[in-house]
Amino acid sequence: MKKIFKNQIALALAGILAGTSAIAGTLVINGDTSDPAPKAAFQAVIDGFEAENPDVNVVYNLFDHEGYKAAIRNFLTADAPDIAFWYAGNRMAPYVDAGLFAPIDDVWAEQGLYTLMKSSAAGMTMDGKKWGIPFSYYQVGMYYRQDIFEDLGIAVPKTWDQFMSASATLKANDITPITIGTKYLWTTGCIFDYLNLRTNGYDFHMDLANGNVAWTDDRVRATMAKYKELVDKEYFDENHASYTWQEALGPLASGEGAMVCMGNFAVAPLRELGLDDSQLGFFQFPEITPGIPMAEEAPSDTLHLTANAKNPTDAKRFLAYAARADVQTSWNAALGQLPTNSGAEVADDKFIKAGFEQLNNASALSQYFDRDIPAEMAALGMESLQEFMVKPERLEKILERLEKARQKLY
Amino acid sequence: MYSYWKNNQLKLTPWIFLAPGIFMFCLYVIFPIFQSISLSFYDWDGLGEKTYIGVENYIELLDDEDFYTSLKNNLIWLILTFVAIPAGLFSALFLNQTVRGIRFYKSLFFFPFVISQVVVGMVFSWFYDPTNGLLNQMLEGMGFNPVAILADEDYATYGIIAASLWPQTAYCMILFLTGLNSVDPEQIEAGRIDNARGWRMLWYVILPQLKPATFIAVVVTVIGALRSFDLISVMTRGGPWGSTRVLAYFMYEKAFSEYGYRMGYAAAIAVILLAIMMVYIAIILYRMYRTEKGV
Numbered sequence: 001m002k003k004i005f006k007n008q009i010a011l012a013l014a015g016i017l018a019g020t021s022a023i024a025g026t027l028v029i030n031g032d033t034s035d036p037a038p039k040a041a042f043q044a045v046i047d048g049f050e051a052e053n054p055d056v057n058v059v060y061n062l063f064d065h066e067g068y069k070a071a072i073r074n075f076l077t078a079d080a081p082d083i084a085f086w087y088a089g090n091r092m093a094p095y096v097d098a099g100l101f102a103p104i105d106d107v108w109a110e111q112g113l114y115t116l117m118k119s120s121a122a123g124m125t126m127d128g129k130k131w132g133i134p135f136s137y138y139q140v141g142m143y144y145r146q147d148i149f150e151d152l153g154i155a156v157p158k159t160w161d162q163f164m165s166a167s168a169t170l171k172a173n174d175i176t177p178i179t180i181g182t183k184y185l186w187t188t189g190c191i192f193d194y195l196n197l198r199t200n201g202y203d204f205h206m207d208l209a210n211g212n213v214a215w216t217d218d219r220v221r222a223t224m225a226k227y228k229e230l231v232d233k234e235y236f237d238e239n240h241a242s243y244t245w246q247e248a249l250g251p252l253a254s255g256e257g258a259m260v261c262m263g264n265f266a267v268a269p270l271r272e273l274g275l276d277d278s279q280l281g282f283f284q285f286p287e288i289t290p291g292i293p294m295a296e297e298a299p300s301d302t303l304h305l306t307a308n309a310k311n312p313t314d315a316k317r318f319l320a321y322a323a324r325a326d327v328q329t330s331w332n333a334a335l336g337q338l339p340t341n342s343g344a345e346v347a348d349d350k351f352i353k354a355g356f357e358q359l360n361n362a363s364a365l366s367q368y369f370d371r372d373i374p375a376e377m378a379a380l381g382m383e384s385l386q387e388f389m390v391k392p393e394r395l396e397k398i399l400e401r402l403e404k405a406r407q408k409l410y
Numbered sequence: 411m412y413s414y415w416k417n418n419q420l421k422l423t424p425w426i427f428l429a430p431g432i433f434m435f436c437l438y439v440i441f442p443i444f445q446s447i448s449l450s451f452y453d454w455d456g457l458g459e460k461t462y463i464g465v466e467n468y469i470e471l472l473d474d475e476d477f478y479t480s481l482k483n484n485l486i487w488l489i490l491t492f493v494a495i496p497a498g499l500f501s502a503l504f505l506n507q508t509v510r511g512i513r514f515y516k517s518l519f520f521f522p523f524v525i526s527q528v529v530v531g532m533v534f535s536w537f538y539d540p541t542n543g544l545l546n547q548m549l550e551g552m553g554f555n556p557v558a559i560l561a562d563e564d565y566a567t568y569g570i571i572a573a574s575l576w577p578q579t580a581y582c583m584i585l586f587l588t589g590l591n592s593v594d595p596e597q598i599e600a601g602r603i604d605n606a607r608g609w610r611m612l613w614y615v616i617l618p619q620l621k622p623a624t625f626i627a628v629v630v631t632v633i634g635a636l637r638s639f640d641l642i643s644v645m646t647r648g649g650p651w652g653s654t655r656v657l658a659y660f661m662y663e664k665a666f667s668e669y670g671y672r673m674g675y676a677a678a679i680a681v682i683l684l685a686i687m688m689v690y691i692a693i694i695l696y697r698m699y700r701t702e703k704g705v
Contacts, residue, residue: 375668
């Protein structure tokens, strides 16, 4: 009798021990890498981490890319994973403010990320703390039909005047200079951000994004005057409001359009549409006000430790792993993007190399219109830019509406 | 206890049968209505603390251009979707004949109601497509300039309503077809003897007998117009620059879209929408009450 009892206790204890160690070693990650390339790339990262840390078992919950944006609000409050994918800049503000993300300054300090990730540090900082690990970013700029430019004898434009005369030549040859699809609105942000960064500089751009400057300010008007030049001369495709950004890539592939303002993620679909590296090129958005340092847009994809994580210790180990140079090298090679760790190596690809050079020489990095500007203001802003592109005569009314919203929302 | 049951069996039984339904209705319809009303007095992003702000959401709503755009569009929807009723009536009259294969034609006419609204939206988006769409190919063939219907603030709402009329007409048609089945042949006979034909026959003999079907068609069409959401979401996402928003879509945008998460504000929109619907519901209930009483 006594012996049986003892055995039972031993068994129970063993069970408890086994149970706890299993819990301690399980790391839950929620992500939105639903496209084939990012999915395979992240699986390789998980495999690599598990091989180095055999005591940790990673459970990865994959969400659909669009569905994730709604799901993250639910799972962060109800059933938080240890690590969640998200974006830098103002896009993470709601979760930082609601106390759902946890600061990881200790990981940044231990891994020396303050120096290694200096360029993307600003986008991860709120209230003086670091709220995540940027694992990848990409350049935004002008993708263009190199072969068409060469055929028409157009040089890659470096200044606004060159850009306008290049567009005029294209237009004269019945080619739409800039194709854009504004149905989903955010594509307008690319044009506006760069016009504003080049006309007024990074500091002014961020002041505007943070609500410190009026939308009716003369400097905003100067930016919009440049925008209006493009609209008035009909350098954009005519029915842009009917098309999504993917549909707008069609004219570029068929040669009816020559340029598109886009992030590096546009390269993969353009290659699928049949363009090779001799046809497709990339150039930096040209200079407008001479002497203003060239700041660039570089949206970062990030990983965050959640405040309700059950296993923060292993989560921090994973975040440290994701920040490491060698991991970022292979991860971003598979993603077709740029590593944020300056010690990492860049893949041998025309566009990735071009982006690396552009971002390395950048005076500062902004995220993107709808990541730098708070959500509600950004939504109204992009909608207004679309309206402006169709009805440029309403500029004054639009700026006043945006200014009214700014005073209310900040 | 037993005797109480025995004495009141007839009174209690219906309530017992109704109980599950009433419970579900209260849980999923009545309770959320009150929840929305109370939420509309708060400022809440769906994550953090709720802050009580009184009627501020409503004050903001009254100063919001988008709200008036939505309200105006709702009105346009309400008026124009009524076209579905006569259109449904005439297709029903047209199909109410005995020809070989009429069942097949009837099912073809009914088809748009069976397919998903999302599919209807996609089909019409392609139809309107400014470069490759059928509509613009036809317009060009006739020598007109192409119109990007869904990208033009003046036409987009009408373009979506036209798409919504397709399934709505089919639905009204079915209602009228069943109504036509129960039209009394003796009255038609009597009308014939009195030399009524064509319009007069339709107006004085057939239509009065279709009154119940018409009533249902009106109710369903009004509610359908006020709830219009899926087609807008599929075809324009409220654009261009928000000019095709209706209250239901506006509410969704404020609550659940990528840039929304203003739950209190969205709840205020929902309350306004409910108030508008209540006007119709009250009229319908009053009419039903009168017919039940036989007045």
